[in-house]
Amino acid sequence: MSIYFDNAATSFPKPEEVCEAMLQYQRELGVSSGRGAYKKALEVDGMVFKTRSLLGRLFNIKDATRIIFTSNVTESLNLALKGLIESGDHVITTHMEHNAVWRPLKVLEEERGLKLTVLSCPEGEKFNPGDLEKAISPETRLVVVNHASNVTGTLMPKEAGGICREKGVPLLVDAAQTAGVYPIDVEELKVDLLAFTGHKGLLGPTGTGGLYIAPGIDLKPLKEGGTGGESILERQPDHLPDKYEAGTPNLVGLAGLGAAVRYILDRGLENIRRHERELTQRALETFPQVPALTLYGPSSAEERVAVLSFNLGGLPPEEVSYVLDEAYHIMVRAGLHCAPKAHRCLGTVDRGTVRIGLGIFNTEEELEYLTKALKEIAVQAKS
Numbered sequence: 001m002s003i004y005f006d007n008a009a010t011s012f013p014k015p016e017e018v019c020e021a022m023l024q025y026q027r028e029l030g031v032s033s034g035r036g037a038y039k040k041a042l043e044v045d046g047m048v049f050k051t052r053s054l055l056g057r058l059f060n061i062k063d064a065t066r067i068i069f070t071s072n073v074t075e076s077l078n079l080a081l082k083g084l085i086e087s088g089d090h091v092i093t094t095h096m097e098h099n100a101v102w103r104p105l106k107v108l109e110e111e112r113g114l115k116l117t118v119l120s121c122p123e124g125e126k127f128n129p130g131d132l133e134k135a136i137s138p139e140t141r142l143v144v145v146n147h148a149s150n151v152t153g154t155l156m157p158k159e160a161g162g163i164c165r166e167k168g169v170p171l172l173v174d175a176a177q178t179a180g181v182y183p184i185d186v187e188e189l190k191v192d193l194l195a196f197t198g199h200k201g202l203l204g205p206t207g208t209g210g211l212y213i214a215p216g217i218d219l220k221p222l223k224e225g226g227t228g229g230e231s232i233l234e235r236q237p238d239h240l241p242d243k244y245e246a247g248t249p250n251l252v253g254l255a256g257l258g259a260a261v262r263y264i265l266d267r268g269l270e271n272i273r274r275h276e277r278e279l280t281q282r283a284l285e286t287f288p289q290v291p292a293l294t295l296y297g298p299s300s301a302e303e304r305v306a307v308l309s310f311n312l313g314g315l316p317p318e319e320v321s322y323v324l325d326e327a328y329h330i331m332v333r334a335g336l337h338c339a340p341k342a343h344r345c346l347g348t349v350d351r352g353t354v355r356i357g358l359g360i361f362n363t364e365e366e367l368e369y370l371t372k373a374l375k376e377i378a379v380q381a382k383s
């Protein structure tokens with residue numbers, strides 16, 4: 001028996017329906033979309049349309065053509081940031097961002113003279129909405145923040161969207177850690193750009209993701225190429241989604257993603273959130289019983305998704321992860337988790353943390369077994 005606690009990296013296992021939909025596409029359909037007029041091609045067009053519509057339902061996006069399919073949230077974030085930021089623009093972000101935000105911002109700093117304000121998140125807590133309000137100036141072109149941190153699970157303050165809307169500044173949200181496991185309503189959150197990945201909480205396959213672009217937001221495309229229709233045009237069509245979707249899509253992936261979103265909608269997002277919140281609450285209660293364990297981030301399960309980072313005394317996180325795998329068959333992640341600035345907030349930049357990412361298929365018993373294993377490792381390290 002092995003236990004998978006690395007759902008923050010990618011979710012596993014996937015629902016059987018997802019695997020079946022991918023096999024079914026590849027075995028029985030297998031043709032391209034947006035390009036042919038024969039029956040099978042139209043069936044595949046229907047599948048792509050359905051996947052987009054289901055995502056629209058999940059995120060309360062009225063016009064699903066405003067959802068652009070990408071290969072992951074990294075591509076979505078690159079499209080949003082590089083498509084929007086112009087020379088000398090001011091952007092606000094936080095220290096808790098993943099390198100998928102941080103690295104494109106650094107390139108834009110060098111290449112387009114972007115001016116950056118970085119909001120602090122002491123000890124991995126959420127940023128202060130008052131700091132955001134103060135940081136916005138007439139030059140601010142964008143605010144980009146994660147919906148939940150991939151290091152501590154800390155959720156973004158709910159006020160962020162309202163503040164940005166009031167000041168007339170677009171808000172780009174990196175929903176890598178919340179899509180599929182935490183309610184997202186683009187209207188309620190007042191999000192102008194929502195970037196998500198298909199393979200984490202959304203339970204779809206790797207190689208899928210998307211970007212929602214609200215009406216009124218115009219981005220420069222990252223790529224140009226064939227869209228199937230309007231081939232006579234020398235330039236990319238101006239309408240969505242074709243403006244941003246050049247090239248043959250990841251159709252086997254979209255078949256799986258559609259089945260995954262249907263699974264989430266059928267199971268009920270609120271039930272998924274409840275299960276993960278309960279597991280998080282349990283971890284918050286039991287982890288402190290492990291000798292010398294330091295847990296990072298908010299103390300309440302309400303303020304986080306099911307991602308927890310910790311250290312065990314002076315043990316290197318890699319060693320803890322290795323022993324958990326070797327001796328207990330428990331899979332966790334160790335290191336900086338692609339978010340080095342977040343570790344400056346936690347004071348763990350020198351060695352990182354051990355991270356567990358809980359998923360819908362994890363159980364309380366598995367968590368108990370992990371706690372027992374950690375206690376044993378802590379005792380052995382002391383002796």
Ligand SMILES: Cc1ncc(COP(=O)(O)O)c(C=O)c1O
Nearest residue numbers: 072073074098100146150176197
């Ligand atoms: C907050 C956050 N942003 C971005 C990413 C990048 O995700 P992907 O590799 O699917 O593009 C991740 C996943 O590691 C993440 O947790």
